[in-house]
Amino acid sequence: MxxxxxxxxxxxxxxxxxxxxxxxxxxxxxxxxxxxxxxxxxxxxxxxxxxxxxxxxxxxxxxxxxxxxxxxxxxxxxxxxxxxxxxEFLPAQLDEADLRAMVEETVTALGAAGMKDMGRVMKELTARTKGRADGKLVSDLVRARLAG
Missing domain, CATH: 1.10.1510.10 (Uncharacterised protein YqeY/AIM41, N-terminal domain)
Structure with a gap:
């Protein structure tokens, strides 16, 4: 259906x-x-x-x-x-731990080194998390990972 x-x-x-x-x-x-x-x-x-x-x-x-x-x-x-x-009509939402793991995996796979790579990482993650995670949360996690 x-x-x-x-x-x-x-x-x-x-x-x-x-x-x-x-x-x-x-x-x-x-x-x-x-x-x-x-x-x-x-x-x-x-x-x-x-x-x-x-x-x-x-x-x-x-x-x-x-x-x-x-x-x-x-x-x-x-x-x-x-x-x-x-x-109720959206796919199951990813929890923060899963998102952190996806961020880490994507950053490693793309070889992202700093904030200059944020666009590439976000493009990849946005496609993978579409409808399953809040974009702002994903962005905050990526920013924290690349800054730290």
Whole structure:
């Protein structure tokens, strides 16, 4: 079953359960996917759908952080609840230990010596972790490894 079919089924289930937060989140995802399809002029495959969902998840993470900093915990909680729904449709996320191992392996394989090689390392890691890790965390780990 494709990811779009899974989203449709989840939306129907949320409607039946009268789960308004889940329903609104899934509808938002389906709208973002439809907009992307219109933008490129063809249907999206599962990899492209994951990319759209990952972008939405990143937006939710950033918004929750901004609301926490802005002293609006109720809005931060809503964003975090939406993030949990989005994560159900993303591949399993890599934990920090796995990411560190991937960073070390990539740095060694590419022979990266310093910060000047960060672009090459990030290009390789971004391809390997697409949809499975937060890009900011990957970037921070690479920066720490190359600086140290």
């Amino acid at each position: 494709s990811l779009q079919d899974q989203l449709l089924d989840a939306m129907k289930t949320a409607m039946k359960a009268r789960d308004s937060l889940r329903l609104a989140t899934i509808r938002g995802v389906r709208t973002a996917i439809k907009n992307r399809e219109i933008e490129i002029g063809s249907p999206l495959d599962d990899e492209a759908v994951i990319s759209v969902i990952a972008t939405l998840a990143k937006q939710r993470r950033e918004a929750a952080s901004a609301f926490r900093d802005g002293d609006r915990p109720e809005l931060a909680e809503k964003e975090e609840a939406e993030l949990l729904v989005l994560q």
